[in-house]
Amino acid sequence: MKKLLLLGDETIAQGAIDGGISGIYAYPGTPSTEIMEYVQRSKTAKEENIHRTWSTNEKTAMEAALGMSYAGKRAVVCMKHVGLNVAADPFMNSAITGVNGGLVIVVADDPSMHSSQNEQDSRYYGKFAQIPFFEPSNQQEAYDITREAFRLSEKFNVPVLIRITTRLAHSRYAVQLSEREAQNETSFPQNPKQFILLPSIARNRYKSLLNHQNDFLQAAENSKYNKYIEGEDKSLGIVASGIAFNYLLENYPGGKCPHPVVKISQYPLPKNLLKKLYDETEELLVLEEGYPFIEEQINGLFNYGKPVHGRLDGHLPRDGELNPNLVAKALKINYRQGFDSPDFIANRPPELCPGCGHIDVYNALNEAIKDYGNERVLSDIGCYTLGALPPFNSISSCVDMGASITMAKGVADAGIFPAVAVIGDSTFMHSGITGLIDAVNDNSPITIIILDNSAVAMTGGQPTSGEGRIAEICKAAGVNPEHIRKFVPLRKNHNQMVEVLREELNYKDVSVVIAERECVRVLQRNKKLKKQIVKN
Amino acid sequence: MKKDIVIAGVGGQGILTVAAAIGLAAMEEGYSIKQSEVHGMSQRGGAVISHLRISDKEIYSDLIPEGTADLILGVEPMEAVRYLSFLKSDGWLITNSKPFINIPDYPEHEKLLSFINFLPHSIIVDAEDIAKKIKAPKSSNIVMVGAASPFLDIKKENLEKAIELLFKSKGENIVKSNIEALNAGLEAVSHKV
Ligand SMILES: Cc1ncc(C[n+]2csc(CCOP(=O)(O)OP(=O)(O)O)c2C)c(N)n1
Numbered sequence: 117m118k119k120l121l122l123l124g125d126e127t128i129a130q131g132a133i134d135g136g137i138s139g140i141y142a143y144p145g146t147p148s149t150e151i152m153e154y155v156q157r158s159k160t161a162k163e164e165n166i167h168r169t170w171s172t173n174e175k176t177a178m179e180a181a182l183g184m185s186y187a188g189k190r191a192v193v194c195m196k197h198v199g200l201n202v203a204a205d206p207f208m209n210s211a212i213t214g215v216n217g218g219l220v221i222v223v224a225d226d227p228s229m230h231s232s233q234n235e236q237d238s239r240y241y242g243k244f245a246q247i248p249f250f251e252p253s254n255q256q257e258a259y260d261i262t263r264e265a266f267r268l269s270e271k272f273n274v275p276v277l278i279r280i281t282t283r284l285a286h287s288r289y290a291v292q293l294s295e296r297e298a299q300n301e302t303s304f305p306q307n308p309k310q311f312i313l314l315p316s317i318a319r320n321r322y323k324s325l326l327n328h329q330n331d332f333l334q335a336a337e338n339s340k341y342n343k344y345i346e347g348e349d350k351s352l353g354i355v356a357s358g359i360a361f362n363y364l365l366e367n368y369p370g371g372k373c374p375h376p377v378v379k380i381s382q383y384p385l386p387k388n389l390l391k392k393l394y395d396e397t398e399e400l401l402v403l404e405e406g407y408p409f410i411e412e413q414i415n416g417l418f419n420y421g422k423p424v425h426g427r428l429d430g431h432l433p434r435d436g437e438l439n440p441n442l443v444a445k446a447l448k449i450n451y452r453q454g455f456d457s458p459d460f461i462a463n464r465p466p467e468l469c470p471g472c473g474h475i476d477v478y479n480a481l482n483e484a485i486k487d488y489g490n491e492r493v494l495s496d497i498g499c500y501t502l503g504a505l506p507p508f509n510s511i512s513s514c515v516d517m518g519a520s521i522t523m524a525k526g527v528a529d530a531g532i533f534p535a536v537a538v539i540g541d542s543t544f545m546h547s548g549i550t551g552l553i554d555a556v557n558d559n560s561p562i563t564i565i566i567l568d569n570s571a572v573a574m575t576g577g578q579p580t581s582g583e584g585r586i587a588e589i590c591k592a593a594g595v596n597p598e599h600i601r602k603f604v605p606l607r608k609n610h611n612q613m614v615e616v617l618r619e620e621l622n623y624k625d626v627s628v629v630i631a632e633r634e635c636v637r638v639l640q641r642n643k644k645l646k647k648q649i650v651k652n
Numbered sequence: 653m654k655k656d657i658v659i660a661g662v663g664g665q666g667i668l669t670v671a672a673a674i675g676l677a678a679m680e681e682g683y684s685i686k687q688s689e690v691h692g693m694s695q696r697g698g699a700v701i702s703h704l705r706i707s708d709k710e711i712y713s714d715l716i717p718e719g720t721a722d723l724i725l726g727v728e729p730m731e732a733v734r735y736l737s738f739l740k741s742d743g744w745l746i747t748n749s750k751p752f753i754n755i756p757d758y759p760e761h762e763k764l765l766s767f768i769n770f771l772p773h774s775i776i777v778d779a780e781d782i783a784k785k786i787k788a789p790k791s792s793n794i795v796m797v798g799a800a801s802p803f804l805d806i807k808k809e810n811l812e813k814a815i816e817l818l819f820k821s822k823g824e825n826i827v828k829s830n831i832e833a834l835n836a837g838l839e840a841v842s843h844k845v
């Protein structure tokens with residue numbers, strides 16, 4: 117079989133294709149986006165007719181994947197860490213229903229928040245749902261584990277979670293592929309009541325999940341992805357999970373660590389492996405990317421007085437991602453320091469692209485709202501969040517997808533008028549519509565500016581699910597059609613835009629202003645693609 | 653053989669193409685590589701970095717440890733200097749001279765360049781000017797690949813092969829002008845090596 121140079125995300129996609137999936141469901145989000153994008157480019161996926169279009173949000177993705185599993189086929193669902201908050205309801209309940217066809221949930225965490233609002237650790241969700249979960253330590257394992265996860269899912273009749281982090285998702289390595297499995301035939305669950313979570317049935321289903329806990333544990337104890345690696349120097353035992361294992365080996369020539377090591381990539385935590393390490397060594401050091409998930413459990417499991425070091429006792433920073441140097445420090449290994457950068461190096465934060473329509477909207481909004489102030493402008497997540505930075509300083513919040521509309525409503529409910537929401541088209545489709553309906557039902561005096569650039573621009577310009585239908589959707593949600601306004605955000609339209617915004621700010625009910633102009637980056641990309649097609 | 657390379661620039665400058673070209677060529681030589689990249693928010697005109705690791709042995713970490721990089725390759729001078737903590741004491745910093753100024757507090761260009769010149773092993777190349785001269789204005793990133801090539805221990809023909817692979821879909825002319833850019837970059841440093 118051949119080797120391919122793939123991003124961690126792409127190895128998971130390839131593993132899912134080779135694992136015989138019939139569908140992949142996802143909503144874009146860094147660092148998970150490239151999983152779906154790879155399947156969308158794949159020739160095999162096309163030939164095999166694998167379902168591979170973007171979902172409107174993570175919850176719809178999770179549910180559609182569960183439906184495919186119900187119908188007997190294998191499905192994978194991918195999202196960034198905060199996406200699992202959105203999909204948490206179907207996710208938690210899928211642990212109770214169990215699966216029919218194999219169901220794998222891939223969640224990409226973003227420690228250090230390179231492109232995220234927080235750095236939550238999805239392993240807690242795995243434990244919360246009480247399902248088996250994996251944390252691959254490198255690209256090859258990511259491929260193999262994806263294959264394994266489907267088998268485990270069908271063997272134990274549970275959804276299985278794979279947790280990766282940014283540096284694995286976005287790093288390339290040559291990966292050895294293995295034989296592709298065929299897709300499952302469709303079939304309904306053997307037990308026709310399996311998916312009916314009425315209390316009487318759900319109680320039984322939950323018991324069945326609990327009865328499987330020991331199987332999950334045994335699978336982890338015997339997993340080839342978890343290992344006890346012998347070491348002469350027993351003054352210290354090391355637990356390293358996921359990519360932290362690589363940072364450990366990096367610190368020793370030839371990867372030969374003198375201390376005993378337990379490497380963990382499959383959960384629930386293999387207690388026997390850990391107990392052996394605890395008993396045989398004098399102190400433990402826990403290396404893990406994310407929250408002190410293992411460290412806390414070790415403290416709880418064997419609290420017999422031996423020191424356990426890690427993120428909780430300051431051997432490693434409490435927040436942010438790890439790297440080889442932080443691990444060296446925790447190991448008390450001296451490492452070479454490079455050169456100092458001079459003080460005059462300035463920060464270079466991301467910014468809106470020149471010519472972006474969001475710029476024109478913010479210029480107009482700042483003028484229209486001058487007399488009131490920007491504190492009353494609630495916003496959301498996307499490229500337009502950069503409007504919080506100078507020179508715009510236009511918006512005062514960015515919390516979670518869809519929160520602009522509902523927070524503006526809350527601000528209005530508190531008695532502030534006017535209140536404004538600024539939201540992107542994809543974010544509006546993702547989670548804005550339900551909030552809009554709340555606002556309509558309460559006749560909330562808010563102005564909602566929808567930035568319709570026909571793209572999920574922040575994550576690389578994927579298509580949006582509401583393409584060309586935003587105004588219709590607002591009308592159907594009950595917004596007075598006279599107060600659904602549109603303009604094209606261009607500098608030459610500045611005065612008109614200010615005028616429209618002023619009028620709608622003064623309207624004492626829900627109004628929607630749609631700024632319609634394609635993302636310039638997507639426009640350029642499409643032009644280039646066209647040129648290439650003509651040439652070839 | 654081990655080469656750890658930090659590639660630095662601004663989102664949109666083609667850092668990932670630089671990494672891909674060198675990475676593919678290294679694989680062509682039979683080496684292992686790991687290449688970590690930045691996707692997401694900073695690609696909107698922010699600081700972008702890629703760690704490219706080449707070795708004939710197993711590579712563990714996706715990130716290069718500080719103080720061990722053999723080379724910092726800058727497609728933008730301030731960005732190259734930003735990551736100096738990665739450079740080992742006898743490592744090289746090779747950078748494009750042309751600043752990308754999209755922030756109000758960008759340092760004085762002269763000060764920046766003289767700082768770079770003062771480093772023990774550094775080369776400054778006017779990649780943009782070179783790319784313009786060979787009428788391939790969009791290829792200054794590949795000019796920098798050429799400028800770095802004497803330090804890579806990778807045959808030039810393999811770099812050319814990699815460039816062909818990368819640009820094939822864009823047509824023969826684009827392949828040709830990028831190979832020209834590679835050679836022009838190499839030429840620009842040949843008297844300094
Ligand atoms: C729950 C959740 N899913 C995904 C993301 C990743 N994400 C950030 S912004 C964004 C969408 C932005 O699209 P849009 O609202 O159209 O704004 P644009 O970037 O096009 O301006 C996504 C998917 C997230 N932050 N939270």
Ligand code: SF4
Nearest residue numbers: 469472499573635636
């Ligand atoms: S990618 Fe598109 S939406 Fe985002 S800043 Fe650039 S032009 Fe604007």
